[in-house]
Amino acid sequence: MPTLWVGLLGLLALVYCPAEAAKNYASALSKSILFYDAQRSGPLPANNPVPWRGDSALNDCVVGGWYDAGDHVKFGLPMSSSTTLLLWGLIRFKDGYIKANQLNQMLDSIKWPLDYFLRAWNPSTRTLTVQVGDGYADHEWWGRPEDMTMSRPCQTVTTSNRGSDVAAGTAAALAAGAVAFMNNGDTVYSDELLVAAESLYDFAKTYRGIFYGAASFYSSSGDRDELCEASIWLYKATRLSKYLNDARSFVDTGTAWALSWDDKRAACQLLLYEETHENQYRSAVVNFLQSWQPGGGVSYTPCGLAWRDKWGANRYAGNVAFLALLAGEMGIDAAKYRKWAVEQVNFLLGDNNHAGGCFSYVVGYGSKYPLQPHHRSSSCPSPPQACNWDTYNLHSPNPHVLNGALVGGPDQNDNYVDLRSDYVHNEVATDYNSGFQGALAGAVHLEALHALPSTNNRCPCNQ
Numbered sequence: 266m267p268t269l270w271v272g273l274l275g276l277l278a279l280v281y282c283p284a285e286a287a288k289n290y291a292s293a294l295s296k297s298i299l300f301y302d303a304q305r306s307g308p309l310p311a312n313n314p315v316p317w318r319g320d321s322a323l324n325d326c327v328v329g330g331w332y333d334a335g336d337h338v339k340f341g342l343p344m345s346s347s348t349t350l351l352l353w354g355l356i357r358f359k360d361g362y363i364k365a366n367q368l369n370q371m372l373d374s375i376k377w378p379l380d381y382f383l384r385a386w387n388p389s390t391r392t393l394t395v396q397v398g399d400g401y402a403d404h405e406w407w408g409r410p411e412d413m414t415m416s417r418p419c420q421t422v423t424t425s426n427r428g429s430d431v432a433a434g435t436a437a438a439l440a441a442g443a444v445a446f447m448n449n450g451d452t453v454y455s456d457e458l459l460v461a462a463e464s465l466y467d468f469a470k471t472y473r474g475i476f477y478g479a480a481s482f483y484s485s486s487g488d489r490d491e492l493c494e495a496s497i498w499l500y501k502a503t504r505l506s507k508y509l510n511d512a513r514s515f516v517d518t519g520t521a522w523a524l525s526w527d528d529k530r531a532a533c534q535l536l537l538y539e540e541t542h543e544n545q546y547r548s549a550v551v552n553f554l555q556s557w558q559p560g561g562g563v564s565y566t567p568c569g570l571a572w573r574d575k576w577g578a579n580r581y582a583g584n585v586a587f588l589a590l591l592a593g594e595m596g597i598d599a600a601k602y603r604k605w606a607v608e609q610v611n612f613l614l615g616d617n618n619h620a621g622g623c624f625s626y627v628v629g630y631g632s633k634y635p636l637q638p639h640h641r642s643s644s645c646p647s648p649p650q651a652c653n654w655d656t657y658n659l660h661s662p663n664p665h666v667l668n669g670a671l672v673g674g675p676d677q678n679d680n681y682v683d684l685r686s687d688y689v690h691n692e693v694a695t696d697y698n699s700g701f702q703g704a705l706a707g708a709v710h711l712e713a714l715h716a717l718p719s720t721n722n723r724c725p726c727n728q
Contacts, residue, residue, distance in 0.1 A: 288614045290708040291365035293630050296669030297702040298367060300628075301351075301374050303643070303667060304331040304695055306339060306410065307381075312373070317647060317665045321410035326419040327394045330381035334694035335640040337410045338403050341385075341395035342476070342483045345434040346526035347699040348378045349494065350587070352441035353532075354703025356448060357591060361709035372449060379442045379458060382435050388464040391472075395431045396420040400482045407657045409645045420478040427474025433491035434529075436466040440498035447502070459502050466495045470511070486527055489515045493533035500540065512537055518549040520556055523573050524584040526696045531588055539595055550592055554602060557585050566679040568617040568724035571609060575689055579626050579674030582609045583701030590707035603711065604718040610704050613671065616722035619681050623726035628693075629668035632728075636662035637685040639692045643667040644685060657685060671697045 303315045306322045307329035322328065322337070330339045331347075355362060355371055362368040385394040398417045406415060422428030439462035447455040470492060475485050493515035500508035516537055521530040531553045538546035556562045557571050564572045573581040586606035593599035593606070608616070615623045615631055625631035628638055637644075643665040645652030663685070670693040675681040681690055711717040 288611055288708075289630075290610070290614075290705050290712065291367070293614060293627055293669070294361070294365045294702065294705040294709060295367050295370070296627065296629050297671075297698050297705060298370050298374050298669065300667060300669035300671075300693070300698055301331065301377070301695065303670075304333075305377055306330050306332055306337070318642060319411045322397070322413060322417065325397045325417055327381065327385045327397060329384065330378055330397070331695050332410060334697075335638070335688070335692055336400070336403050337413060337641065338398035338400050338482075339381075339396065340400075340479055340483055341393075341431045342434060342479065342485060343526040343694065343696040344378055345382070345431065345438045346529070347695040348375065348382075348438040349434070349441050349498070349529075350532075350584070350699040350703060351375055352438065352445050353591070354587065354700075354706045355445050356441065357594060358703065358706035358710040359448065360713055361706035364713045365706075365709050372446075375442070375445070376454075379439065382439055383457065383461055386435070386461055386465050388461070388468075391424050391468055393422050393428070393432050393435065393465065393468070394419050395422055395428055395435075395476060396479055400479070407641055407644075407654050408652045409642050409648075411642075412652070422476055424468075424472050427472050428476025428478075429469040429473045430485045430488035430491050431476045432465055432469035432472075433488060433495040436462045436469060437491060437495040437498050437529075439465065440495060440502045443502045444498065462495070462499060462502070466492075466499060469495065483526065489517060490529040490533060493517075494529045494536070497533055497536040497540065501536075509540065516546070518545055520549070520552045523581045524588055524700065525581065535588060535591060535595070538597075547597060550588075550597060554585070554589055554592060554597075557589075558605065564677055566675060566677060568612060568679050569608065569722055570612045570617070570675065570679070572675075572677050575676060577673045577692070577694070577697055578676075579613055579671050580694070580697040580701070582674075583613065583671065583697070583704055584699070586610055587700035587703040587707065590704055590711075594707075600718065603716075604720060606704060607708055607711075607718055608720045608722050610701070610708060611720055611722050611725075613674075613701065615726040615728075616724055617675075617679060617726075618724045619675065619679065622724060623728050626672050626674055628670040628672065629666050635670075635672045635683045635691060637683050637691060638663060638667050638670055638672055639685055639688045640667050640670065660684075667693065669698065671701050673697070 443459035496511035534549040586609040589602035589606040
């Protein structure tokens, strides 16, 4: 080939940048898994990939599970919700995890909360441990989880102290886990999860009532969405019609405010549509997704983030982006919703104008990202150096990089300050990453199919 043509083709290669090269979704996916590894409570395994974390809370009434956010309480409502969304992403976009070389890491990661739920549920006494730690006492202390000496009381739900919302939410996670591990050929573990899920669901369905023990931190609005979600995942795991009938009876086809740890209505609507292909469920999903489109009721920041609320704005956008990608997989206006979803993910990964543009709201991803996430253990220097409120008040980067953590995000005008003390915009949490991680797996899945949509972000990163 003549030298001139070689040069021209090389120039075109530099100018033409396909959608697949827009963001490194696989890298962001691997980092998100690392964030969950950093949240682990209990005795850490030999393959722990977070060197600045060690064993902690070994005397908890139920050992293991995830610390909720930048604190060290183990809250059942967000932990179970996060686990279910993560498992849904693993089940639907397993090829995305495989392409990113993260399948084994994800299976190892998600087993941590599932094992905790198995230990938390005692079917003989019909007792489910739903919280470990006192939120008030915990929030008065700043330090490493490995150094905790405070009392960590437990809260349970029983036949008399009811909590069908959190019990059903936990059953949903166990049932989804049964599906995921069955798909991966681990029938023994899948069966163990399914047995626990069925007995816990029966308990939740029989002893209805809202759990108010975490109300100051996580106040539940009802239990029908969790019961719907648990029953449809049990139907997926067993194919027993009784569970599908239950899901039909519990579903609410109204338009939800968001997809969150408290409100799973949109998730159940989409899961029911997947199983039944009935138009009533499809219409409910479309109504929800349309409410998140420009002009549909949800505000947008100048650079295009679908901004639902100041608390965890990035979390809400990530969750709905995940649902939109799932809807596209089920043939619901795939081109439209895939494009919107990937644009939301791209905003979070750098298509915004903060700090001159190209700012990632995911810690450790890209060249510019939050350096002071509101997170105790990553803010603490390595022992034997002290960690306390003086550490909290330092205006310097966290000594350890909390890889993969999605921070709360900007205000409605795209304003954001990277400050540890700003727990509104710089908090991290297990539920913040859950839908977002599924959306990342979905994006890698689309890349594998050469079907990643062309996007038109308002503030694209040109680096």
